[in-house]
Amino acid sequence: MSTQTEKIKELMELRAKARIGGGEKAIEKQHEKNKLTARERINLLLDEGSFEEMDMFVKHRCTNFGMEKKQYLGDGVVTGSGTIGGRLVYVFAQDFTVSAGSLSEMLASKICKVMDIAMKVGAPVIGLNDSGGARLQEGINALAGYAEIFQRNIMSSGVIPQISAIMGPCAGGAVYSPALTDFTFMVEGSSYMFLTGPGPVKAVLGEVVTQEQLGGASVHATKSGVTHFTAKNEEECIAMIKQLFSYIPQNNLEKTPRVTCTDPIDRMEDYLNDIIPDNPNMPYDMYQVIAGIVDNGEFFEVQPNFAKNIIVGFARFNGQSVGIVANQPKQLAGVLDCNSSRKGARFVRFCDAFNIPIVTLVDVPGFLPGTGQEYNAVILHGAKLLYAYGEATIPKVTVTLRKSYGGSHIVMSCKQLRGDLNYAWPSSEIAVMGASGAASVLYAKEAKALKDEGKVDEAKAYILEKEKEYEDLFANPYQAAKYGYIDDVIEPRNTRFRIIRALAQLENKKLTNPAKKHGNIPL
Amino acid sequence: MYFLSISDPQIWLLAGISILVVFAILVILVAILNVFTIVAKKTTAKVKTVKSSIVNMEQAKSFEKASEEDKAAVATALYLYFNEINNRESRVLTIVPYPSAWGAQLNPRL
Structure with missing residues (x-):
């Protein structure tokens, strides 16, 4: 050798x-x-x-x-x-x-x-x-x-x-x-x-x-x-x-490679028209909604066992990779709390950093109340999600399915947080709070006066009547639509196509934040 | 010491001629030796080439006559030998090229 x-x-x-x-x-x-x-x-x-x-x-x-x-x-x-x-x-x-x-x-x-x-x-x-x-x-x-x-x-x-x-x-x-x-x-x-x-x-x-x-x-x-x-x-x-x-893409200057879409982009799922229960306090499964609208029903969930009241993960629309953020009405009625807020915020920031559009599915009754939450700084955690959505420059498509109340409405990618296309189902209720809560606050004096007079049943009936009034006025998407806070009210079964078309519109979206060293997200 | 005495006026001429004769003979000898070396080398190379080609031809003929099993055994032995002395590495390029803004001269984020 x-x-x-x-x-x-x-x-x-x-x-x-x-x-x-x-x-x-x-x-x-x-x-x-x-x-x-x-x-x-x-x-x-x-x-x-x-x-x-x-x-x-x-x-x-x-x-x-x-x-x-x-x-x-x-x-x-x-x-x-x-x-x-x-x-x-x-x-x-x-x-x-x-x-x-x-x-x-x-x-x-x-x-x-x-x-x-x-x-x-x-x-x-x-x-x-x-x-x-x-x-x-x-x-x-x-x-x-x-x-x-x-x-x-x-x-x-x-x-x-x-x-x-x-x-x-x-x-x-x-x-x-x-x-x-x-x-x-x-x-x-x-x-x-x-x-x-x-x-x-x-x-x-x-x-x-x-x-x-x-x-x-x-x-x-x-x-x-x-x-x-x-x-x-x-x-x-x-x-x-x-x-x-x-x-996910290779780096922050690229987009995720598209894959061939084998699922018809105009596929309509009729069951979506009936998925929202008539009783607003009844839950439904947000996973069924996601499965009905994404390509081939494939959803890759992130942190599936943590803070289950919010669902985050990846899916595709017409072959394009998309991040999905959705409230889960089946868990704690879909409220936002400390854990769900930070889970959602981190995911939104990842998507924004790597040019992955976000589709937000909203059914949120508000933030979870109580000392447990307040002592654990729910204010700061909620602000993280707010900050993440507000700072994000990637395409943001929001669909409100049912409840969208108060501060949680703002946090979940509302129009003023630079939501690009905000849609609502006819079943959506976009308001400061739910009808019962609003009526009891607005007409507390009158109800108390009736109770003081010994008219307890009449007081209850009065409050119910006011609740109905509030519901008629606000428990629908048209108040928000009237002011342009949502862009369109859509038929639930048509959601897949509308999202795909919205993402196609936003393909070349260009938006930059003011130059700065870095922001000061409430950590 | 008689012969060293400068008595003959021809002595310098004789000495010069003698030295010239000696050097001339030396130069001729070197030339002859060089010629011999070149001729010897050429002859050896020719012989070697002829011999090795004869051997290769004989080997090739005998290999052609060998059975399929023998040929397979030889091929396997050669394959194993070359694999052993070579560093086996994948030679498949799996990176799929694609257009990227990352390496662009005008980086959109800079």
Whole structure:
């Protein structure tokens, strides 16, 4: 063999060594826990044969605590580029088989390198996290590595989409990188996220909790809202990432690629004409409305188990990717509260940052009252949603289905918040408040006088009569239409076509906000 | 020391002629050696070429006569050998090009 051939053989041997990460035994252990290795995850995620690995030969530089003897090629993270459906994407996958995926200075530099390139070329970054945290032997260098990653997360925010998947432990400072990205996925049973683990919690607070109770996928999907998606296993998680990827663009200067629409744009669903119950206090399922109007009834919901009184997610109209925000009358009558407001606000801001039009379906009776809400700053959370809609410059199409009362009417993409095309169903009620509340406030004195005279039944009848008057005047869309606050009253079954035509009109919408360093959203 | 004495007026002429004769012979010898080397090299190359081509022809003829199984075995061995000494990589370009405002000279957001 010539010297050159020997050199190539050496390269191959080094690559083979790098590819087995922490070794066959460590890989077996990973598989025993029903977890895939970093490379297996990447292979599932990317188009076949598209992955180009970078920094395969990187090693750490630590010599503390005998670390100079523990050297692995790649140093616990696999990084590189590839494609998903032909679209370029940069990925990093932490390798738990190497020092439990702990973050070192060099590991962080590998992640930073792919993030930097992604920012240069305008391509999304997907991070597959499976790490025991900072590499303690490296001390402050590991912390510096985290900070370098966070800074890049912040600079990339709103420029290129960033997606995180938690496929194992993610504790301490490590949680901030996923938290800074646009979407977080978690795998049920095998992933958890928390700042301080069960040990310190017990030591400091005396509280005994398991990892799952403290930061498992179900906790973050239902209670905290930290994660946007949960999957039963890693394969499902990766399939969901790909699905999400199809709805979002490469960067903030581009639009999501259109897909061929196989669903007739003029499809009419007659059941929509009857979906609103005659009794305004009766609920109906907003999912049925969404399914009836979007392409092929396909809706990719974000945070489906958190703040269920508002529904957010992606769908397509005539092949165009659209963000949907809708109140859910089946949950808390569709009221806005702290959690639903921040859930909606974050989604609206994402869509606005990445040129995804928003379709808002409104049926909101107001904000949830009570000390619980007020003490938790519902004012600020509600203001977030208000701010997000008001600042958004993307096409905004709003359809009011039934109730749209008071402050919540304003918040849900009303005309004055630069809603582009605002439609209403004939069943809509756009007013300051509901008829019963309004009548009891407006005619409280008269009702009280009747009660004082001992005419209780007459007082009730009087209030009911005034309620009817208020209903006749305001419990319809025509008062709002009279002043141009809505653009048209439409037949429910025609909603799909009207939205598609509205989006076509707004295709080339151009609107810019005043130049500023940045706004001061009520955080 | 008689012969070193400058008694003969022809001595300088004789010495010069002797030196010239010696150098002339040396130059002729070098030229002859060079010619020999060139001729020897050319002859060897011709012989080698003829020999190797004969060997290749014989090998080719014997390979043609080999059975299908033998041919398959040889082909497999060659395939495995070349795979072993080469770094196998995907050679499929999966990136689909598309028009983008990102790299445009006149960036609309700048």
